[in-house]
Amino acid sequence: MIGVLALQGAFRMHCEALARCGVEAAEIRTAEQLERCHALVVPGGESSTMANLLNTFDLIDPLRSKLAAKMPVLGTCAGMILMAKTISDGQPDQLCFDAIDLAVRRNGYGRQVDSFEADLDIAVVGQPPVRAVFIRAPMVENVGTRVEILAEFDQVPVLCRQDNILVSSFHPELTEDDRIHELFIQMVAQSEV
Amino acid sequence: MASNNENPSTAVDSGQSGNAGASGRVEGSPRVKRGLAEMLKGGVIMDVVTPEQAKIAEDAGAVAVMALERVPADIRKDGGVARMSDPEMIEGIKAVTTIPVMAKARIGHFVEAQILQALGVDFVDESEVLTPADEAHHIDKFAFTVPFVCGATNLGEALRRISEGACMIRSKGEAGTGNVVEAVRHLRSIVGDIRKIGQADEAELFEWAKQLRAPLPLVQEIAETGKLQVPMFCAGGLATPADAALAMQLGAEAVFVGSGIFKSADPAPRAKAIVEATTNYNDAAILAKVSRGLGAPMTGIGMDDIDVRLADRGW
Numbered sequence: 001m002i003g004v005l006a007l008q009g010a011f012r013m014h015c016e017a018l019a020r021c022g023v024e025a026a027e028i029r030t031a032e033q034l035e036r037c038h039a040l041v042v043p044g045g046e047s048s049t050m051a052n053l054l055n056t057f058d059l060i061d062p063l064r065s066k067l068a069a070k071m072p073v074l075g076t077c078a079g080m081i082l083m084a085k086t087i088s089d090g091q092p093d094q095l096c097f098d099a100i101d102l103a104v105r106r107n108g109y110g111r112q113v114d115s116f117e118a119d120l121d122i123a124v125v126g127q128p129p130v131r132a133v134f135i136r137a138p139m140v141e142n143v144g145t146r147v148e149i150l151a152e153f154d155q156v157p158v159l160c161r162q163d164n165i166l167v168s169s170f171h172p173e174l175t176e177d178d179r180i181h182e183l184f185i186q187m188v189a190q191s192e193v
Numbered sequence: 194m195a196s197n198n199e200n201p202s203t204a205v206d207s208g209q210s211g212n213a214g215a216s217g218r219v220e221g222s223p224r225v226k227r228g229l230a231e232m233l234k235g236g237v238i239m240d241v242v243t244p245e246q247a248k249i250a251e252d253a254g255a256v257a258v259m260a261l262e263r264v265p266a267d268i269r270k271d272g273g274v275a276r277m278s279d280p281e282m283i284e285g286i287k288a289v290t291t292i293p294v295m296a297k298a299r300i301g302h303f304v305e306a307q308i309l310q311a312l313g314v315d316f317v318d319e320s321e322v323l324t325p326a327d328e329a330h331h332i333d334k335f336a337f338t339v340p341f342v343c344g345a346t347n348l349g350e351a352l353r354r355i356s357e358g359a360c361m362i363r364s365k366g367e368a369g370t371g372n373v374v375e376a377v378r379h380l381r382s383i384v385g386d387i388r389k390i391g392q393a394d395e396a397e398l399f400e401w402a403k404q405l406r407a408p409l410p411l412v413q414e415i416a417e418t419g420k421l422q423v424p425m426f427c428a429g430g431l432a433t434p435a436d437a438a439l440a441m442q443l444g445a446e447a448v449f450v451g452s453g454i455f456k457s458a459d460p461a462p463r464a465k466a467i468v469e470a471t472t473n474y475n476d477a478a479i480l481a482k483v484s485r486g487l488g489a490p491m492t493g494i495g496m497d498d499i500d501v502r503l504a505d506r507g508w
Contacts, residue, residue, distance in 0.1 A: 008234070008235040009235060011234075029472065029476075044231075044232050045234075046236065046256045046293075048291055049254045049292070052252075052468070053254060053472055057472075090291055091251070091252075112229050112293060113221075115220065116225060117224060117225055118216040118219070119216050133228050171231075175224070
């Protein structure tokens with residue numbers, strides 16, 4: 001079962017995108033619900049709010065052990081921040097899970113007035129380009145050697161993968177182009193082989 | 194909700210083409226502006242008047258803060274003309290928070306909005322809480338890169354604001370009262386009419402548009418999708434975790450809490466409890482747990498005891 005972390009943010013839009021791909025996703029708010037997941041989407045929203053609520057609802061350790069057990073995760077925007085190894089410009093000691101070897105800068109692309117959409121060529125999903133929406137997006141500043149860069153914008157990585165973890169600084173759930181979700185569903189299927 | 198962003202109605206799509214550059218880069222498109230509203234869903238936006246309050250709000254899990262000089266309860270008490278906050282005060286709050294910062298402009302005061310955009314605020318609230326600057330016109334919100342939220346008491350008002358480019362609608366409620374009754378009235382009216390329009394036939398939609406004084410294409414779009422074109426949040430009079438959960442169960446997608454937090458006896462735990470209640474609005478066991486021992490909420494006011502109805506402002 002694919003779960004979508006539903007503490008806050010664009011979780012319903014991820015559920016709708018997965019539904020269009022033929023996958024019925026579950027909204028995840030408790031440790032029991034998380035325990036039943038084989039894969040998880042961590043949506044966009046406010047990363048500091050989500051970190052706070054993960055702590056309040058005792059989800060940090062359960063999520064850590066799921067990640068240690070190689071559960072596939074798609075993290076978009078705030079989800080990328082939570083999966084990263086280190087965060088700059090976040091809150092002091094802001095929570096991240098070190099699930100992918102990335103250093104990210106929170107709101108690295110600027111504030112909302114600097115937010116934008118643009119075309120991205122992404123070889124793994126083919127043509128046409130993906131219309132990517134960046135909302136107060138995190139910027140990848142450092143990439144570990146085990147990380148595969150799947151897409152760049154202005155020479156900066158914006159879609160990255162390491163083993164079972166796929167993260168984007170943009171929001172694939174804000175368009176009806178579901179190829180990033182399909183890519184994740186393939187990763188989930190392969191992880192279960 | 195994706196269809197909202199993917200197929201904006203003609204009325205919403207027009208007027209804002211943004212600045213296409215390399216790789217088709219566009220800022221301030223309807224999708225980019227509504228995108229931030231999507232990210233705030235399921236969250237709590239808190240009114241703050243100092244950087245210290247902004248930190249308390251952020252630490253409690255607020256998804257955004259509304260920077261203003263006086264909370265609505267004080268604006269109500271002080272009387273006089275209420276205007277956009279001092280830029281210095283807004284910048285002080287921006288400097289200490291990592292979450293989005295919103296600020297209010299007077300209804301129709303597009304220059305205040307221009308100033309707020311220049312300051313880099315993340316969302317402008319064209320708000321009835323401030324004294325209106327124009328008695329006939331709201332701001333042309335398509336002219337801006339920054340997204341706007343506007344208040345509404347009913348669906349017609351919501352659709353007029355969307356036709357002017359609002360990217361988020363909030364119920365007006367009755368700000369600064371600590372009384373949720375008006376917000377409930379507004380939410381029920383908006384959600385109820387959306388439901389009725391969903392069952393109307395083609396011919397009836399013309400009458401709906403006339404009754405609501407709203408553009409027909411927007412009414413037809415609601416008939417087709419069964420939902421408002423932009424995210425709908427609740428504001429105005431919320432004071433407790435239960436109030437927030439009530440708004441969410443009635444169909445709001447996130448909540449604004451104004452005076453309710455920093456006019457209560459113990460703001461930090463109340464702020465945190467309201468955040469937790471908004472996430473788990475359907476779980477009564479959690480609501481019972483987070484509602485315990487929060488100290489006194491703000492003292493509310495009954496609707497018969499107020500002189501000025503802020504919700505009547507706007508056209």
